[in-house]
Amino acid sequence: MTLEGRPTSAAQTSLSRIMTALDTNLLGTVHGGVIMKLIDDVAGAVAQRHSGGPAVTATMDEMTFLEPVHVGDLVHASGRVNWTGRTSMEVGVRVVAEPWNEVRPAAAVATAYLVFVALDEDGAPRLVPPVLPETEEDRRRFAEAKIRRTHRLARREAILASRRQDSAAAGGES
Ligand SMILES: CC(C)(COP(=O)(O)OP(=O)(O)OC[C@H]1O[C@@H](n2cnc3c(N)ncnc32)[C@H](O)[C@@H]1OP(=O)(O)O)[C@@H](O)C(=O)NCCC(=O)NCCS
Numbered sequence: 001m002t003l004e005g006r007p008t009s010a011a012q013t014s015l016s017r018i019m020t021a022l023d024t025n026l027l028g029t030v031h032g033g034v035i036m037k038l039i040d041d042v043a044g045a046v047a048q049r050h051s052g053g054p055a056v057t058a059t060m061d062e063m064t065f066l067e068p069v070h071v072g073d074l075v076h077a078s079g080r081v082n083w084t085g086r087t088s089m090e091v092g093v094r095v096v097a098e099p100w101n102e103v104r105p106a107a108a109v110a111t112a113y114l115v116f117v118a119l120d121e122d123g124a125p126r127l128v129p130p131v132l133p134e135t136e137e138d139r140r141r142f143a144e145a146k147i148r149r150t151h152r153l154a155r156r157e158a159i160l161a162s163r164r165q166d167s168a169a170a171g172g173e174s
Contacts, residue, residue: 001127002127002130003127003128003129003130004129005129005130005131005132006050006129006130006131006132007131007132007134008080008081008131008132008133008134008135008138009080009134010049010050011046011047011049011050011080011081012046012078012079012080013042013045013046013049013078013079013080014042014076014077014078014079015038015041015042015045015076015077016074016075016076016077017038017074017075018072018073018074018075018100019034019069019070019071019072019073019075019097020071021071023071024071028071029068029069029070030068030069030070030071030073030075032065035065035069035075035077035095035109035110036060036063036112038075038077038095039060039063039077039079039093039095039110039112039114040057040060040114041077042077042078042079042093043057043079043091043093043112043114043116044057044116045079046079046080046081046091047081047089047091047116047118050081050084050089050128050129050131051089051116051118051126051128051129052129053118053119053120053126054118054119055089055116055117055118055119055128056116056117056119057114057115057116058088058115058116058117059114059115059152060112060113060114060115061112061113061114061148061152062111062112062113062148063110063111063112064110064111064112065109065110066108066109066110066111067097067107067108067109068109069097069109070097070099072099072100072101073097073098073099073100074097074098074100074106075095075096075097075098075109076095076096076097076098076106077093077094077095078093078094078095078096079091079092079093079094080092080141081131082113082131082141082142082144082145083131083141083142083145083146083149084128084129084130084131085128085149086125086127086128087117087118087125087126087127087128088115088116088117088118088125088128089115089116089118089128089131090113090114090115090145090148090149091113091114091115091116092111092112092113092141092145093110093111093112093113093114094108094110094111095108095109095110095111096108096109097109113145113148115149115152
């Protein structure tokens with residue numbers, strides 16, 4: 001069974017927050033975990049909107065901090081579905097910050113990719129609607145997300161194979 005596709009733009013979502021003194025690390029800039037929480041929040045909203053129900057974070061990678069974020073900055077995180085599989089989807093998030101004390105355009109401060117898995121009422125993975133890329137950019141993101149997916153699964157499989165080999169060798173020693 002396949003579900004009807006949904007265009008990329010249907011689930012695009014943005015969240016904004018002003019950074020406060022409670023968000024800082026020991027250096028006085030914003031703690032990376034605060035930005036990661038915002039990223040996970042917006043990506044979760046995208047995944048739920050796209051899949052039409054609950055979805056959980058399975059993995060987050062290529063979390064890149066480009067610039068420090070400061071107290072008072074107005075931070076915007078925007079997310080979109082890059083790629084969909086059977087029950088999983090990759091969400092890409094871009095974070096920009098506007099300084100409160102200067103007139104200059106918002107600057108990119110972080111990016112990340114997250115894989116969400118849609119769940120049914122029993123907590124089992126459920127089918128997601130295929131994403132329908134609409135623009136050249138969407139098609140580029142879809143193709144690049146497929147490459148990341150291949151690498152994620154290959155890395156996971158290689159590590160599991162290595163563990164199996166290690167435990168077989170340890171079993172052979174005893
Ligand atoms: C995410 C979770 C539901 C996946 O369960 P699972 O038993 O591995 O499910 P499956 O093997 O059926 O995989 C489901 C899909 O997720 C993908 N997937 C699972 N783990 C993945 C990973 N680490 N990286 C990339 N994709 C992954 C699979 O490839 C599959 O995709 P597809 O259906 O599009 O082909 C399960 O690991 C879980 O509940 N994790 C906790 C999630 C959570 O609570 N997150 C909040 C943070 S506390």
